[in-house]
Amino acid sequence: MKILCISDETDPLVYSKNISSRYGDVDIVISAGDLPLKYYEFIISSLNKPLFFVFGNHNLEYLHQFVEQSPLLSQYGYNKDGKVQTLPPFGGGDFADGKVLYDKKHGLIIAGLGGAMRYNKGAHQYSEREMFFRMVKMVPKLLFNRLFRGRWVDILLTHAAPLGLGDDTDRCHQGFSTFLTFMQWFKPRYLLHGHIHLHDMNANRHHVYKQTKVINIFQNYILDDPALGKGKEDGKNGR
Template sequence: MKILLVADKENDFIWDHFDAERFKGIELIISCGDLQPSYLSFLVTMINVPLFYVHGNHDTIYTHHPPEGCDSIEDRIVTFKGYRFLGLGGTMKYSGRPHQYTEREMEKRIRKLKRQIRKHNGFDILVTHAPAFGIGDGKDLCHTGFKSFLTLMDEYSPKYMFHGHMHLNYGRIERIQQYKNTTIINCYDHYIIDI
């Protein structure tokens, strides 16, 4: 299955000069947050496939203007073409605004999902906005990853983790990293993967 991954930056070339050929064969779009709702609605309309999203720390507008034609997978598991996607948006709490969580609050969200995870016999892909602690995250509180994501990967060994938040132009940040059995992909701007 070919997936278009997007996060954090609207790509002007895609938005202003859309070329359907570049996205031929795409079956799903995943947004890892911090994108304008109109951009996501544009993508889902032009590519004409489902779009799943989680919230980034700047997605407060989604409360009143959610992206049309797109599905939030926040705090739930969604199955698509045999793959189980678990969505956990937001970042480390640094200013008290929506979609920010302490480590303890993120652990609580995950505990609430345990029954769903058992019911689905685990999950294949973890979709987040923030990275996991120590794997492509930053040193400041805002960009620190969650340790609870490491625990989730240790316990369930998903094949993939898709995240945003860490812009690739921040410095020495790699797009793809490996953590045990999980391939972690930073979805900044856009990236196409065939799983």
């Protein structure tokens, strides 16, 4: 499976009329957040590929409409009180934040935990305790995957980094130890994150924790792994 991974800053190589010739062979697109929805729309319309995303701690104008979305809102444009809502000017992507999603076409399981460490009173920021309980809410779906698909999850998609693995020392960019616990318990093949800007594009993006490869997907990264995807289910990938 070949995945176009994006995060934090729009990339002129992606946001280009040549996007199809450069990235037309990818299977899916994954975003770790802090990007405008119109960027996702451009990618989806240009490549016609599935896109999975979480929100970070910036570009949060429409976050509440994804988080608070109800069946009435998604189907008819009304909230539970019968009031008309303005839907985000966006369609086609899969919101993975706080969810465990299964891409049936590619046989891929993605869990998403967006947001950053709480450093002020801004939106989509969490204490370590809050992030841990966000993870705990995923356990039933992860257990279902383990029982019926032979593994817990393939990719954990986050915005922030794991603690001590490519994070930074300031409060805003400090990583979550919850992600270390997730990797230890649920053994994803990859943890993909953003948030930590790589001013030197030759800087190290990669870390390893237990059985998981941790990758900073800042701006643009191609993940090419034949072991991911359809045909690798039911324990065939060693999970």
